[in-house]
Amino acid sequence: MGLRSASAADITGTVTYKGTPPAEKEIDKSAGEGCTTHGAKGTTHHYFVGANGEFGNVTIYLEGQAGKNLSTGASAPPVVLDQKDCEYTPVILAVQTGQKLKVKNSDPTTHNVHVQPAEGSGNKGANPIQPANSPDLSLSFDKPEMFVKVACDVHNWMFAWVSVFDHPYFAVSAKDGTFKISNVPAGKYTIVAEHRKAGKATQQIEVKDGGPNKVEFVMPAEAAKSKT
Ligand SMILES: [Cu+2]
Numbered sequence: 001m002g003l004r005s006a007s008a009a010d011i012t013g014t015v016t017y018k019g020t021p022p023a024e025k026e027i028d029k030s031a032g033e034g035c036t037t038h039g040a041k042g043t044t045h046h047y048f049v050g051a052n053g054e055f056g057n058v059t060i061y062l063e064g065q066a067g068k069n070l071s072t073g074a075s076a077p078p079v080v081l082d083q084k085d086c087e088y089t090p091v092i093l094a095v096q097t098g099q100k101l102k103v104k105n106s107d108p109t110t111h112n113v114h115v116q117p118a119e120g121s122g123n124k125g126a127n128p129i130q131p132a133n134s135p136d137l138s139l140s141f142d143k144p145e146m147f148v149k150v151a152c153d154v155h156n157w158m159f160a161w162v163s164v165f166d167h168p169y170f171a172v173s174a175k176d177g178t179f180k181i182s183n184v185p186a187g188k189y190t191i192v193a194e195h196r197k198a199g200k201a202t203q204q205i206e207v208k209d210g211g212p213n214k215v216e217f218v219m220p221a222e223a224a225k226s227k228t
Contacts, residue, residue: 009207011181013215015173015193017055021047022197027157034109034132035086035155042157045091046197054177055195055219057092059146059163061170062181063190063202066144070167073099078138080104081150081160083111083130088150088160090172092196095141097166103137105130111158113137116149123148123164147196161196184213193217 024047030040048056073096082089084106095101103113110131117123122143130137141148141164152158163170171179173193181191184207194200198220207213 007186007209008183009186009209009211009213011184011191011205011207011213011215012211013060013179013217014177015055015058015060015179015217015219016053016177017047017049017198018053018218018220021049029086029155029157032086032109032155034107038085042085042087044157044159045087048175050176054175055198055217056173056175056177057090058173058177058179058193058195058198058217058219059092059094059170060173060179060181060191060193060217061094061163061165062167062184063192065167065169066165068167070169071097071099071165072168073097073140073166076168078102081162082106083152083158086111086152086155086158088158091160092163092172093160094163094165094170094172096168097142097144097164098140101139101141101162103130103139105132105134108132109154111152111154113139114151114153115139115162116151117141117145118148121145121148127153146194191215193219195219 024043027042029035076099078100082104112129115126147161150160173179201221
């Protein structure tokens with residue numbers, strides 16, 4: 001870790017989707033052997049929006065923390081990506097540089113895990129094959145990058161996106177739209193909520209010892225700007 005101020009606190013908050021999200025596309029898994037234990041029909045999972053707009057799977061992070069050598073990824077517990085019924089669970093993940101991404105195959109079929117960083121990102125691509133009942137794969141990333149694409153070439157509907165940070169100040173919102181970024185040194189920050197389709201929303205926050213340090217995001221960002 002780099003230098004830390006003496007006091008630190010958690011940032012908690014919620015993300016709400018305002019309006020009706022675009023409909024998901026249907027996917028047909030019937031061509032995939034071992035994919036249909038729970039039915040052949042699926043959908044894309046771009047928007048995780050609850051009945052009251054609770055917006056899950058949004059990546060939230062503090063801006064301006066990159067390049068400060070703050071990553072604790074080497075000692076952080078692994079983040080798990082499972083493959084179940086030929087779908088990724090979860091589809092949105094976030095890790096630190098050097099943190100293990102453990103990939104499981106819970107299916108009775110073969111997947112490959114095609115990791116596709118953007119060109120020039122500094123992250124290496126990979127495409128390991130993972131037959132049924134094979135050991136978990138362990139992947140990691142060297143450089144910060146938003147939404148590294150992970151796909152399966154056997155099942156062309158399988159996608160997951162992994163964001164990589166070189167600091168620990170990020171979270172992915174849960175199904176109920178809540179998130180928590182732990183142990184943030186006291187101070188002023190720009191906090192960003194980013195979603196692959198709904199864009200970015202930013203806010204300023206001053207983190208104080210003893211809190212409450214709450215942030216409420218409304219997305220898409222246009223809706224946030226126009227809210228009264
Ligand atoms: Cu697959």
